Amino acid sequence: MHFPNFMQILDGIALSKTIKEEVKQVVATYTDKGKRPPHLAAILVGDNGASKTYINSKIKSCGECGFESSLFTFDASIGEAELLQKIDELNKDPKLDGFIVQLPLPKHINENNIIQAISPEKDVDGFTPINFGRMALGLPCYIPATPFGILQILERYKISTSGKHAVVIGRSNIVGKPISILLGLNQPSGNCTVTLVHSKTIHIEHYIQQADIIICALGIPHFLKSEMVKEGAVVIDVGITRVDDATLPKGYRIAGDADFENIKNKCSAITPVPGGVGPMTVAMLIKNTLLAYQRNYGDH
Amino acid sequence: MHFPNFMQILDGIALSKTIKEEVKQVVATYTDKGKRPPHLAAILVGDNGASKTYINSKIKSCGECGFESSLFTFDASIGEAELLQKIDELNKDPKLDGFIVQLPLPKHINENNIIQAISPEKDVDGFTPINFGRMALGLPCYIPATPFGILQILERYKISTSGKHAVVIGRSNIVGKPISILLGLNQPSGNCTVTLVHSKTIHIEHYIQQADIIICALGIPHFLKSEMVKEGAVVIDVGITRVDDATLPKGYRIAGDADFENIKNKCSAITPVPGGVGPMTVAMLIKNTLLAYQRNYGDH
Numbered sequence: 001m002h003f004p005n006f007m008q009i010l011d012g013i014a015l016s017k018t019i020k021e022e023v024k025q026v027v028a029t030y031t032d033k034g035k036r037p038p039h040l041a042a043i044l045v046g047d048n049g050a051s052k053t054y055i056n057s058k059i060k061s062c063g064e065c066g067f068e069s070s071l072f073t074f075d076a077s078i079g080e081a082e083l084l085q086k087i088d089e090l091n092k093d094p095k096l097d098g099f100i101v102q103l104p105l106p107k108h109i110n111e112n113n114i115i116q117a118i119s120p121e122k123d124v125d126g127f128t129p130i131n132f133g134r135m136a137l138g139l140p141c142y143i144p145a146t147p148f149g150i151l152q153i154l155e156r157y158k159i160s161t162s163g164k165h166a167v168v169i170g171r172s173n174i175v176g177k178p179i180s181i182l183l184g185l186n187q188p189s190g191n192c193t194v195t196l197v198h199s200k201t202i203h204i205e206h207y208i209q210q211a212d213i214i215i216c217a218l219g220i221p222h223f224l225k226s227e228m229v230k231e232g233a234v235v236i237d238v239g240i241t242r243v244d245d246a247t248l249p250k251g252y253r254i255a256g257d258a259d260f261e262n263i264k265n266k267c268s269a270i271t272p273v274p275g276g277v278g279p280m281t282v283a284m285l286i287k288n289t290l291l292a293y294q295r296n297y298g299d300h
Numbered sequence: 301m302h303f304p305n306f307m308q309i310l311d312g313i314a315l316s317k318t319i320k321e322e323v324k325q326v327v328a329t330y331t332d333k334g335k336r337p338p339h340l341a342a343i344l345v346g347d348n349g350a351s352k353t354y355i356n357s358k359i360k361s362c363g364e365c366g367f368e369s370s371l372f373t374f375d376a377s378i379g380e381a382e383l384l385q386k387i388d389e390l391n392k393d394p395k396l397d398g399f400i401v402q403l404p405l406p407k408h409i410n411e412n413n414i415i416q417a418i419s420p421e422k423d424v425d426g427f428t429p430i431n432f433g434r435m436a437l438g439l440p441c442y443i444p445a446t447p448f449g450i451l452q453i454l455e456r457y458k459i460s461t462s463g464k465h466a467v468v469i470g471r472s473n474i475v476g477k478p479i480s481i482l483l484g485l486n487q488p489s490g491n492c493t494v495t496l497v498h499s500k501t502i503h504i505e506h507y508i509q510q511a512d513i514i515i516c517a518l519g520i521p522h523f524l525k526s527e528m529v530k531e532g533a534v535v536i537d538v539g540i541t542r543v544d545d546a547t548l549p550k551g552y553r554i555a556g557d558a559d560f561e562n563i564k565n566k567c568s569a570i571t572p573v574p575g576g577v578g579p580m581t582v583a584m585l586i587k588n589t590l591l592a593y594q595r596n597y598g599d600h
Contacts, residue, residue: 112439128433129433129434129437129439130429130430131433132432132433132436132437133429133432133434133435133436134429134433135433136433136477136481137429137432137477138473139412139429162500163500163501163502171485171486173437173438177436177437177481177484181436181477181481184471184477184480184496184498185471186498186500191500193495193496193497193498193500193501193502193507194495194496195493195495195496196484196493196494196495197493198484198486198493200462200463200486201463201493202463202493
């Protein structure tokens with residue numbers, strides 16, 4: 001594959017490895033002193049294939065970083081009350097630094113009720129309202145893993161953001177909305193002029209064409225076309241959609257939101273899919289768990 | 301004064317009176333049944349002239365709506381611990397529905413510590429992180445009074461927002477940031493494409509000129525010039541700065557962020573200063589207190 005010299009692939013696999021290696025070294029400084037390692041738990045309900053893949057990747061990363069991990073799996077038929085009881089138990093467990101509830105949940109369970117039951121101190125996904133509010137107000141918090149991963153990509157690849165025009169496509173609570181807020185904050189990897197576009201935006205390409213930094217988070221494969229991208233823009237592709245592909249043994253491939261092949265010669269940098277934001281999300285969950293450990297247990 | 305036919309003054313005084321009258325009638329339905337009226341308390345520290353004016357206006361509005369009100373004033377020398385103790389007392393008072401701490405506070409007091417001590421149930425200013433997070437996530441909350449007032453102006457004047465490009469100037473935690481989030485939510489008076497511009501934005505006029513709706517919240521008198529405003533745009537001026545004026549008995553006048561005289565013939569609607577967003581802010585604090593009363597005490 002040929003790329004022009006100026007174009008940079010933002011390698012989320014390599015970067016996530018670096019970050020996990022850093023975390024592992026920090027953990028060793030604690031365990032060398034006889035402290036227990038950080039401990040992350042995950043709750044998985046039902047048998048969604050993508051959810052299982054994500055969870056396995058998170059558990060594997062825990063092992064790589066010297067973390068303890070616990071996985072609690074429940075049948076899709078579990079009731080909301082029973083799930084809330086499990087969350088209460090994990091909230092109270094002093095040997096657990098953080099935990100996540102893998103989304104989506106079965107339709108009979110109210111996701112908001114579940115998320116709001118998680119103790120903010122252990123909310124390493126950063127999904128609780130208080131965490132979200134603290135993030136928006138620039139207070140110490142757990143930044144949701146995917147936006148946190150995007151910020152790390154920008155920071156570690158030394159992509160300056162101050163005064164740049166960032167256009168965020170998609171307003172989900174876990175990606176588009178938080179990253180649109182974070183990029184506008186007066187802090188490192190912030191200070192962007194931010195435009196948030198979404199399903200109700202008219203002439204969406206008009207805004208995207210003005211962007212220095214494009215964050216594409218709709219979940220529509222190849223939505224972002226070359227003609228929407230300004231020459232030299234930075235493209236962060238958060239899309240990770242399973243598309244049927246009978247030519248592959250597993251029967252599907254992972255598609256991003258950007259038409260990578262046609263954009264790669266126009267932008268200055270781009271995250272591939274797979275291998276961009278995805279692995280960073282896992283690494284930042286690990287990083288948040290280390291933070292939780294340091295705040296609640298280890299760093300004193 | 302002559303305005304072209306199509307231009308509309310968004311009269312915050314008249315609208316705030318309407319809203320307070322509505323609140324008063326709702327309160328009467330409760331007190332007629334023998335219930336106590338809603339009760340708002342305010343904490344005022346020091347003797348900032350503008351703060352005193354705001355507080356007086358809030359207390360007066362309580363009376364107009366049939367609310368009980370309490371004002372607690374403290375010398376600027378009060379310690380943080382003593383102030384926190386007062387907040388704890390108000391949090392626990394079952395006869396109090398909501399309370400506010402008038403900002404700014406003296407420099408020796410950490411505003412974040414004070415705000416975070418307010419019980420979310422009584423946080424009718426909507427400044428606590430959990431309230432802010434709930435707002436951003438589209439959950440039931442207390443919308444901060446000034447953004448709430450802006451939404452009400454748009455809604456009651458039937459200014460459609462869906463698909464419109466809103467440019468918010470200024471990213472303060474109490475106006476710019478929350479209104480930029482609210483206008484982008486998938487709800488009534490939302491669904492705007494939103495651009496947030498601020499002190500680090502380069503070519504700020506480039507963005508403002510594209511706006512269908514301009515929310516000007518910097519606190520720089522007459523920052524917004526006619527040439528920055530697209531023909532037919534809606535201008536919401538949140539500025540409320542005291543400017544020295546020796547020709548007036550009180551020695552100052554209130555100036556907005558918009559150069560009203562030169563913009564009024566170009567925009568389709570504009571809030572005057574004074575008499576626009578300011579009185580709406582007070583009305584929405586009253587409305588939030590009624591909501592707190594209904595949620596915590598009265599509506600059952």
